[in-house]
Each structure stands twice: as C-alpha cells, then as structure tokens.
Amino acid sequence: MSKIFVKDYLLTQNNFIERCKNLINEKFKNTPTFFVHSYGCQGNVSEGEKIEGILKEIGFLKVNSLNDANLIILNSCAIREKAENKFFSHLGNVLNLKNSSGDKIVGVCGCMVQQNHILKKIKESFPSVNLVFGTHVIDKLPEFLFNILTNSKMQCFNISSEENIVENIPILRTSRIKALVPISYGCNNFCSYCIVPYVKGRERSRDFKIIVNEVKGLVEKGYKEITLLGQNVNSYGKDLNLNNAFLKLLQEINLIKGEFKVRFMTSHPKDFSKELIEGISKCNKVCKHFHLPVQSGCDEILKNMNRKYTKKQYLEIIDYIKFLMPKATFSTDIIVGFPGETYENFKETLELVKKVKFNAIYNFIYSKRIGTKAAEMEDLIKKEEKTKWLEELIKTQNEISYENNKKYVGKIENVFFEDVLNGDENFMVGKTEGNIMVTCKKDEKKIGNFCDVEITKAHRTKLEGKLI
Ligand code: 5AD
Ligand code: SF4
Numbered sequence: 001m002s003k004i005f006v007k008d009y010l011l012t013q014n015n016f017i018e019r020c021k022n023l024i025n026e027k028f029k030n031t032p033t034f035f036v037h038s039y040g041c042q043g044n045v046s047e048g049e050k051i052e053g054i055l056k057e058i059g060f061l062k063v064n065s066l067n068d069a070n071l072i073i074l075n076s077c078a079i080r081e082k083a084e085n086k087f088f089s090h091l092g093n094v095l096n097l098k099n100s101s102g103d104k105i106v107g108v109c110g111c112m113v114q115q116n117h118i119l120k121k122i123k124e125s126f127p128s129v130n131l132v133f134g135t136h137v138i139d140k141l142p143e144f145l146f147n148i149l150t151n152s153k154m155q156c157f158n159i160s161s162e163e164n165i166v167e168n169i170p171i172l173r174t175s176r177i178k179a180l181v182p183i184s185y186g187c188n189n190f191c192s193y194c195i196v197p198y199v200k201g202r203e204r205s206r207d208f209k210i211i212v213n214e215v216k217g218l219v220e221k222g223y224k225e226i227t228l229l230g231q232n233v234n235s236y237g238k239d240l241n242l243n244n245a246f247l248k249l250l251q252e253i254n255l256i257k258g259e260f261k262v263r264f265m266t267s268h269p270k271d272f273s274k275e276l277i278e279g280i281s282k283c284n285k286v287c288k289h290f291h292l293p294v295q296s297g298c299d300e301i302l303k304n305m306n307r308k309y310t311k312k313q314y315l316e317i318i319d320y321i322k323f324l325m326p327k328a329t330f331s332t333d334i335i336v337g338f339p340g341e342t343y344e345n346f347k348e349t350l351e352l353v354k355k356v357k358f359n360a361i362y363n364f365i366y367s368k369r370i371g372t373k374a375a376e377m378e379d380l381i382k383k384e385e386k387t388k389w390l391e392e393l394i395k396t397q398n399e400i401s402y403e404n405n406k407k408y409v410g411k412i413e414n415v416f417f418e419d420v421l422n423g424d425e426n427f428m429v430g431k432t433e434g435n436i437m438v439t440c441k442k443d444e445k446k447i448g449n450f451c452d453v454e455i456t457k458a459h460r461t462k463l464e465g466k467l468i
Contacts, residue, residue, distance in 0.1 A: 004204050004239060009139050009168045016142035020058045023149045028070070034060040035069035039087055040077025042265065043200075043229050044110060046180040047138055048075045051109070053170030054141045062172065066097055071105045073131075076112035078195050080367035084112055088121075095128050105148060107131035109138070113158050114199040117370060127154065134158030135200055139166040165204050177418065177448045178225040179218045183211050183249065187231035189268065191295070192306045192373035193335060193366060196231055203230075205237050208245065212252050219258040224448065225416055226253070228264040234271040247279040254283040259450065261416065261433065265291045266333075270308040272317050281324040288325045289359075289435040292317070293333035297352030298345040301338050306373070311352060318356050329404075329434030331360040336393060337386030338366045339377035346389050350396055359404055359436060361397045365390055398460055405436065405458035412468065413438065415453045417446050437462040 010017075024032060034055045038048030051073055052062060063069050072094055077083040091108065098104040106129050112118045114134045122129055131148050133141070137157050147155055165185065173179055186201040187194075215226050228249075230236060237245020253262055262285050269292055280286050292314075296302050299310050321328050334349060353361065365386050368375050415438045417430035428442045430451075439462060440453055446467065453465035 005164050006207060007139075007164055007166045009166050009170075013139065013142045016146050017058060020142050020146050020149065023146065024059045027149060031059065031061045032070040033063040033068055034071040034073070035063055035066055036073045036075060037090070038075040038110070039083055040079060040111070042180055042227065043182065043185075043231070044075055044077055045174070046182050046229055047110070047135070049171045049173055049180070050138055050169045051075065051141060052172035054138075056172050057170045058142060058145065066094060067101075070103065071107070072098075073107040073109060076108060076110035078111035078115060078118075078199050078369070080364060080369075082367065084118070087112060091126055091129070095126060098128060105130045107133070107144075107148075109133045109135075111135055111195070111199040115195075115370070119156065119158060123154070123156075129154055132156040132158060136164070139169050165206055167206075167210060175418075177223060178227070179223045180227050180229055181211065181214055181218070182206065182229045183233060183236050183246075184230035188235070189232060189308075190306060190373070192304060192377075193338065193369065195369040195372060198371055200231065203232065203235065203239055205240050205242075205245070208237070208240075208242070208249060208252075211249060212256075215253050215262075216256050219256055219260050222448075224260045224450070225418075226260060226262050228253075228262065231266060232268045232271065233264045234267045234273075234276060244273075244275060247276050250283050250286055251279060254285045256285075260285060261450075262286045263289065263435075267292050269294065269314050269317055274320060277317070277320050277324060287433045287435070288328040289331070289433065290321060290328060291331045294349075294352065294356075295333060295335050296338065296341070296345070297349035298341070301341050301345050304340060304374075304377070305335075305338060311348065315352070315355065327434065329359045329436065330356055331362070331435065332356070332358050333362045333364070334393065335364050335366050336390045337379075337381055337383075339374055339379035341366075341381065343389065346393075350393065353393065353396055353400070357400050357404060358397065359401060359434065361393070363390055363393055363397075402458065402460045405460065405463055408432075408436070408455040408463055409458050411455055412452050413455055413463070413465070414450055415440070415465070416450050417448065419447060432463075438465050439463075440465050440467060443467060 036048050036051050038044045076087045098106050108129055113132050131144055184203055184205045186203045187197045188203040190197050234246045294314055295305055297311050413432045415430040415432055417428050419429055421427035421429045421439055426442055427439050428447055429439050452468050454468050455463050455465045457464040
C-alpha cells in the first residue's frame with residue numbers, strides 16, 4: 001500500500017493566486033466571469049464546486065449562462081459512451097460560441113480527459129480549447145490559469161499523482177442547506193466494466209478528523225443535509241489502516257450537535273458488514289436509505305463483473321437491513337446487457353428486483369469502455385435486444401415503485417423541504433428520510449427545514465402531502 005500525502009492547497013498555489021489576481025486586474029476592464037458545468041456523478045459535482053471556489057477566490061464572478069462567461073470549464077464524465085458523446089456535442093457548441101465572440105477562455109477537465117485517446121481527439125479535433133486538466137490536479141488551477149493568461153496556446157495537464165490528497169481548496173457550494181462532503185477519492189475495485197479506477201486512480205481516504213471538522217463547520221453554518229461521498233464509502237479508511245472506519249465516522253458525525261441528517265453514497269455490497277448495518281440502525285441522524293448497487297442478479301454475471309458477492313449474499317444484506325430497520329428504503333444501479341449475458345441471466349435480475357422491491361433503480365445499458373477487462377469480452381447481443389430487456393426492467397420497477405409509494409398514503413413522514421417546486425411556485429418540494437420526493441403547498445419558512453407531513457396521494461416517482 002503506497003503512502004498517501006496530504007498536501008495544503010495554499011502551500012503550492014498561494015504564489016499563483018496572487019499573480020493571477022494581479023494579471024486579472026491588468027487584463028480585464030470589468031470583473032471577469034466564469035461558467036462551470038459538471039457532468040455525471042455527485043463526486044464530479046463536488047469537484048466542480050472546488051473549481052468554482054478557486055475561480056471565485058482568484059477574482060472571477062460566477063454567471064449562469066455560457067454567453068455571459070469569459071471563462072467556461074466543462075468538467076467531463078467518462079462512465080458511459082453516452083456521457084462522452086454529450087460532452088463532445090456541448091464542447092462543439094461552446095467552441096462555436098468562443099469563435100464567434102472572440103474573447104472566451106475554454107477549459108475541459110475531469111474523467112474523460114484522463115484517457116489518452118480522448119486527449120488525442122481533443123488536440124486534433126478541438127484545437128481552440130485553451131486548457132485541459134485531469135482529475136488529479138484540480139488544486140493547481142491557479143497555476144494553470146496563470147499560464148493561460150500569459151500564453152494563448154492549448155495547455156494540457158493530465159498527469160496522474162495518485163498518492164495525493166489536497167486539503168483546504170476553497171469550495172463554492174451550490175446550496176446553502178445541502179452539502180456534499182467527499183470522504184475518499186478513487187476506487188480499488190476494478191469492476192470489469194468500469195473506467196473509474198483508471199481515471200480517478202487508487203482509493204485515497206481523507207483524514208478522519210478533517211472530515212468530522214468539515215461536517216461540524218457545515219452544521220454550524222446551518223447545513224441540514226450532509227452527503228458523504230466516495231466511489232465505495234464503506235471501504236473508507238482501509239488505506240489508512242483503520243478498522244471499521246466508515247462506521248466510526250458515521251458514529252462520530254452522529255454525535256455532532258444540531259438538527260441535520262446524513263446520507264452516504266455509494267456503498268459496495270462486498271463491504272457492507274453486519275456490524276455496519278447494526279451500527280447504522282443506532283445512528284438517529286443517518287438516513288435509513290441504502291443506495292446499494294447490485295448491477296446484476298445472476299451469479300455468473302456478477303463473477304464476470306468482478307463484483308465479489310453473490311445474489312444470495314446481496315439478498316442477505318437487504319434482509320438484515322429490513323429486519324433491523326423496517327422503514328429502510330433501497331435504491332440500486334443495474335447494468336443491462338453485460339458481455340455474455342443471456343435473457344435467462346437477465347431474468348434473474350428481474351427476480352431480484354421483485355424480491356427487494358427497490359424504491360428506485362438507475363439502469364444502464366452496458367457501455368464498452370476502452371482499457372477495461374470487459375471491453376475484451378465477446379458481446380454478441382444486439383443493442384435493440386438489450387433495449388427490450390431494459391424496457392422490461394423499467395416496466396417492472398415502475399409497478400414496484402408505485403406499489404411501494406401507495407403504502408405511505410395516510411401515514412406521517414418527516415420531510416426535509418429543499419426548494420420551491422420547479423414549474424409551480426405555489427408548491428414546495430422535499431425528500432423523506434427514505435429519499436422519496438414529496439410535494440406540498442408552499443410555506444416559505446418551511447423551506448430548509450424538517451417538517452412532519454401527512455401523505456395524501458402517491459404517484460410512481462413522488463408523494464403528495466399536507467403539513468401537519
Ligand atoms: N456501462 C454501463 N453502466 C456502467 N456503470 C459503470 N460503468 C458502466 C459501463 N461501462 C454504471 C454502474 C455504476 C454506475 C455509477 O454506472 O451501474 O454503479
Ligand atoms: Fe466502478 Fe466498481 Fe469502483 Fe463503482 S466500485 S467506481 S462500479 S470499479
């Protein structure tokens with residue numbers, strides 16, 4: 001196991017921050033503006049908040065439209081081909097805008113650019129991009145910007161420095177009530193279909209005390225929902241030689257005074273121990289919602305995916321959670337059409353879905369990722385066939401979601417109201433502890449608070465209720 005070095009952002013960047021500030025004063029008549037778009041998972045959104053934090057500190061102002069921005073950064077996601085195609089199409093639009101307006105700086109970063117074939121494509125097909133930087137060097141943005149502001153040629157920094165964690169990077173949080181807190185970066189699991197370990201590097205856990213202090217600070221500032229993030233949160237601390245560290249972290253955070261809830265994602269079934277389940281059941285601030293990606297309900301496919309658990313073991317975890325926490329809700333990720341998967345194999349996934357009765361499923365058709373083990377496997381099933389399977393899965397799950405939701409009608413649920421409902425100013429929207437969306441007549445002062453709600457109506461994807 002290689003040693004992890006915790007570095008301080010200011011130690012390497014202070015000099016560049018000051019130089020950037022001076023350069024900005026010289027170069028721009030008005031305060032320069034930025035627009036950052038993050039694709040993909042919550043982890044990427046959290047990285048985007050750091051990029052925004054750095055830009056704000058240097059003296060840029062956040063704007064909400066591409067047109068108004070002097071600096072545009074697209075923070076890419078490499079998880080599936082669809083995400084990559086979307087990124088390239090947006091990048092094309094952004095560069096057209098740059099070419100017609102003349103004075104924009106365009107940067108691209110994130111998981112996609114960490115892959116050499118993508119880097120090559122950007123250099124060849126999108127030469128007017130100014131800056132390319134990978135997932136391991138976000139903290140060096142002031143240095144990169146200084147270079148860009150003094151030299152207009154495309155500059156690429158996608159080196160990999162996997163043994164580092166950089167702390168003290170400023171964060172511009174998107175919300176005043178909900179916060180994302182990464183507890184680890186990277187992944188060691190090498191599921192055979194997944195590109196993440198190649199682009200995000202080995203698993204690195206953040207320091208226990210630093211995380212607890214960050215959460216404390218957020219709660220003091222009034223944040224009410226803290227989501228702990230990692231590719232595999234329940235293996236947190238293994239690289240620090242800490243035993244049961246994820247549970248200990250939850251227990252420590254649970255002791256923090258104040259009215260707030262904790263969520264976590266994503267968990268891996270292979271690391272979901274009985275002890276962790278028992279511990280979570282006693283933490284009143286930890287939401288009893290379990291996002292536990294199963295990927296497939298067929299042992300043969302799970303083995304080929306390198307998931308390291310069986311269907312039986314997965315169901316035992318679910319059953320034990322249901323036994324200790326009867327109100328617990330579940331969501332999962334499923335890949336349809338993994339190489340070599342037959343319809344018979346897929347039917348086992350359908351059976352598992354019916355048994356668990358998830359509240360939500362995130363389904364994906366298998367997407368071949370260059371460099372992964374699965375990319376070498378024979379994949380004979382046509383896309384049209386896989387799409388049919390996917391539709392069958394969606395239909396099955398839709399019925400289950402509706403049946404699950406109907407059980408809440410007439411019951412009281414504690415709801416954290418987050419915002420006004422998009423599209424209807426008279427309503428507000430929130431989530432139950434089980435992560436189910438609830439809408440209610442608006443009461444402005446309840447937004448940002450936990451309230452008891454009587455559930456009056458169920459839909460497939462949400463509940464309606466009234467405040468009591
Ligand atoms: N193809 C399809 N889905 C994938 N995922 C990860 N890699 C792939 C891939 N190559 C899905 C998994 C994972 C989620 C974040 O994305 O279900 O849990
Ligand atoms: Fe990818 Fe598996 Fe790691 Fe999740 S646990 S990021 S699916 S390799």
